[in-house]
Amino acid sequence: MRSRLVRFWALAHVTIVLSLGIVVASGGVARAGLGAPELTPDQARRVDELLSRMTLDEKVGQMMQLTLETVAAQTAMATRPFVLDEAKARSMIVDHHTGSMLNAAGVAMTPDQWRDIVGRLQQIATGETRLGVPLIYGIDSVHGANYVKGATIFPHNLTLAATFEPGLSRKAGYYTAAESRACGLAWNFAPVCGLARMPAWSRVFETFGEDPCLAGAMAAVSVEGQQGDDLSAATAVAATAKHFLGYSVPRTGRDRTPAYIPDTELMDTYLPPFEEAFAAGARTIMVNSSEINGVPVHASQRILTDLLRGRVGFEGLVVTDWADIQKLVNWHRVAENETEATRLAVDAGIDMAMTPLDTRFAGQLAGLVRSGAISESRIDESVRRILALKMELGLFEHPMPGEDETIEIGSDEAQMLSLEIARRGVTLLRNRENLLPLSGREKLLVTGPTADSVVPLHGAWTYSWQGTDTALYPDTPTVLDEIRHRFGDERVAYEPGASFDEAGDLDAVARAAADADVVILCLGAQPSAEKPGDIANLDISPAQQQLAEAIVETGKPVVLLLIENRPRIITAFEKGVDAVLWAGHPGPHGSRALAEIIAGDVNPSGRLPFSYPRDPQGLLTYDHKHSERFDAGGHGERGYDPLFAFGEGLSYTTFEYTGLEIDVPASFPETGKVAVRVRVRNTGARDGAEVVGLYLTDEVASITPRVRRLKAFDKIDLRAGEERTVSFDLGPDAFLMVDAGGRREFEPGAFAIQIGDQSQTFRIPAAD
Numbered sequence: 001m002r003s004r005l006v007r008f009w010a011l012a013h014v015t016i017v018l019s020l021g022i023v024v025a026s027g028g029v030a031r032a033g034l035g036a037p038e039l040t041p042d043q044a045r046r047v048d049e050l051l052s053r054m055t056l057d058e059k060v061g062q063m064m065q066l067t068l069e070t071v072a073a074q075t076a077m078a079t080r081p082f083v084l085d086e087a088k089a090r091s092m093i094v095d096h097h098t099g100s101m102l103n104a105a106g107v108a109m110t111p112d113q114w115r116d117i118v119g120r121l122q123q124i125a126t127g128e129t130r131l132g133v134p135l136i137y138g139i140d141s142v143h144g145a146n147y148v149k150g151a152t153i154f155p156h157n158l159t160l161a162a163t164f165e166p167g168l169s170r171k172a173g174y175y176t177a178a179e180s181r182a183c184g185l186a187w188n189f190a191p192v193c194g195l196a197r198m199p200a201w202s203r204v205f206e207t208f209g210e211d212p213c214l215a216g217a218m219a220a221v222s223v224e225g226q227q228g229d230d231l232s233a234a235t236a237v238a239a240t241a242k243h244f245l246g247y248s249v250p251r252t253g254r255d256r257t258p259a260y261i262p263d264t265e266l267m268d269t270y271l272p273p274f275e276e277a278f279a280a281g282a283r284t285i286m287v288n289s290s291e292i293n294g295v296p297v298h299a300s301q302r303i304l305t306d307l308l309r310g311r312v313g314f315e316g317l318v319v320t321d322w323a324d325i326q327k328l329v330n331w332h333r334v335a336e337n338e339t340e341a342t343r344l345a346v347d348a349g350i351d352m353a354m355t356p357l358d359t360r361f362a363g364q365l366a367g368l369v370r371s372g373a374i375s376e377s378r379i380d381e382s383v384r385r386i387l388a389l390k391m392e393l394g395l396f397e398h399p400m401p402g403e404d405e406t407i408e409i410g411s412d413e414a415q416m417l418s419l420e421i422a423r424r425g426v427t428l429l430r431n432r433e434n435l436l437p438l439s440g441r442e443k444l445l446v447t448g449p450t451a452d453s454v455v456p457l458h459g460a461w462t463y464s465w466q467g468t469d470t471a472l473y474p475d476t477p478t479v480l481d482e483i484r485h486r487f488g489d490e491r492v493a494y495e496p497g498a499s500f501d502e503a504g505d506l507d508a509v510a511r512a513a514a515d516a517d518v519v520i521l522c523l524g525a526q527p528s529a530e531k532p533g534d535i536a537n538l539d540i541s542p543a544q545q546q547l548a549e550a551i552v553e554t555g556k557p558v559v560l561l562l563i564e565n566r567p568r569i570i571t572a573f574e575k576g577v578d579a580v581l582w583a584g585h586p587g588p589h590g591s592r593a594l595a596e597i598i599a600g601d602v603n604p605s606g607r608l609p610f611s612y613p614r615d616p617q618g619l620l621t622y623d624h625k626h627s628e629r630f631d632a633g634g635h636g637e638r639g640y641d642p643l644f645a646f647g648e649g650l651s652y653t654t655f656e657y658t659g660l661e662i663d664v665p666a667s668f669p670e671t672g673k674v675a676v677r678v679r680v681r682n683t684g685a686r687d688g689a690e691v692v693g694l695y696l697t698d699e700v701a702s703i704t705p706r707v708r709r710l711k712a713f714d715k716i717d718l719r720a721g722e723e724r725t726v727s728f729d730l731g732p733d734a735f736l737m738v739d740a741g742g743r744r745e746f747e748p749g750a751f752a753i754q755i756g757d758q759s760q761t762f763r764i765p766a767a768d
């Protein structure tokens, strides 16, 4: 086998050589200048000139990012506005030379409040400092401009990924950027490029799912949508691919705890979505708060310099995550004190520290330069990147927010997009005896803790960090409201049944169910993110389990709605449930989308972007190894056996696949592409949309191959009876495997492609 191995770096192909001697063919993604700001020669000269005039203190100040709270006389709450402390603002910006600020100090503010505050900070930065360098303001607009009152809130990324429609991610990115920038927020900490491969992790809903191909595609176009063609446009922000690298898979599921990831997996699974975001032009990355294989990423030269800069070729800005240099001391314990931690992080490759509550970082860094521990040219590298980004964003010319008043915040168009994403992302996972759609004549009982609350529809990062402050929410309809609206008040009974934590009046639920033809059981979880979202048990809460069991007991047909931030185990009662709709956090219009799907006004077309585990140990993903296959007939091996698999999702119509054709050029992989075609027909009576997913299997490889991997997909709308041919072209990258040293290589041999129920095996090079 080895002798027939074709090394891509031996061909005329882009090559990446990792430190430790790891060689990686990049798949064509890496090229010089990834993430580098695009400046005119004049702008580049201005950056150099400015840098040459800066004192050391001014430079290290540029590398510091403070949270808005540091300049607050009063933080914002639902009941009171933010008040700026002018003296503190001057101290931070003029005396400490702070180059960047972030976050909402407390909760969401109106566009005018944002413009006033960011505008005032910019006035101080540009008018009262020696060199007049504007601030760059960073924010977590992770599903719309979620810290701006009145802005459009979109479904969270996991629901967006379930659409399998990158076009929707691009549009959401555009509106998110435009509505943020209109408030002076020019830098967005999104998209997440990590993968949901550890279901217990509290940030699963922020990801685009478990698969690198899907996540990479959705993240790349989000970057394009946010950044547009011209970063200085009034609708553009600088996007952030986060959190580099391997943050999403802590071994225990608890946020910011150790991950153990071998190089093969790092390269073959976790790096690719970031590479896609870089290829799309992402200007910045945020670093993984946690550690991989015992090394905190903020202190990892190997990840932040050798891999990111040297091998991938990323030239954009690297910002730390929240207080993560300090955490090298007290959390990770790789540094004895903060000065040492600062040295480690700057040596590793960070450009800006989200300190974010104090200015100690700048003093420590200046001290390190003065003592010779860090060279000033190293500082210049980072400061040049920061100034260049500000220049490219047009902040030197237009530091004041909201100058372009044509941007409407929360426009009807953007709200319709949010609804559309919910309609196309909600996923029908079971529909026994075609219970759905309902006829409209049934009497319904609606019950469960997600039935009459807007909070789980939105999720964390909505108006506040954890998203649970209901006083901040505008009047948005709940699932119950929308079901009543669609089916008529007289047909819909409601019993809360349970809160997330406490069972309610189960007798009342049983009595109401006895009167109903169908029960809509609305379960899920209270939104949460990061450490506050850590859980000890993946099971759905006991109170909800009791409610579900009581409902199942009644023998009535049950439609289960799952409105939740990560999959919670429902195995104890799922067999008694006839239909299942997964919604994730579908956003403010998610209730309408759910009601429309239940009523049959919308034909569901979402596909699950992750594997829904059957049991808490069901940690496997669809692209597992052959030895992790489920084998009921053997010795009872328990392999991949999710309750619902990645890619699963039903429609109210049916689709048939025929005529798979695969054309492998004789010269492949040196030149050419593998052309794949398949016919898809809507064989049912309704119009519908189908996700056509192309999966590749490397039949035999020197590193145990995965059973299959998604390599391309397309979502097509087909009218009842319509047939269409779908084509894909696969380049050599699709056929690379990662060897033990982390090298991406091509190994000749047998491959198989599956699309729908069609499958074909072929060899590369073709057998003579």
Ligand code: BGC
Residues within 6 Å of the ligand: 103, 140, 189, 242, 286, 289, 321, 322, 530
């Ligand atoms: C999160 C980041 C976020 C940052 C700034 C951190 O706690 O991990 O995702 O961008 O805070 O709010």
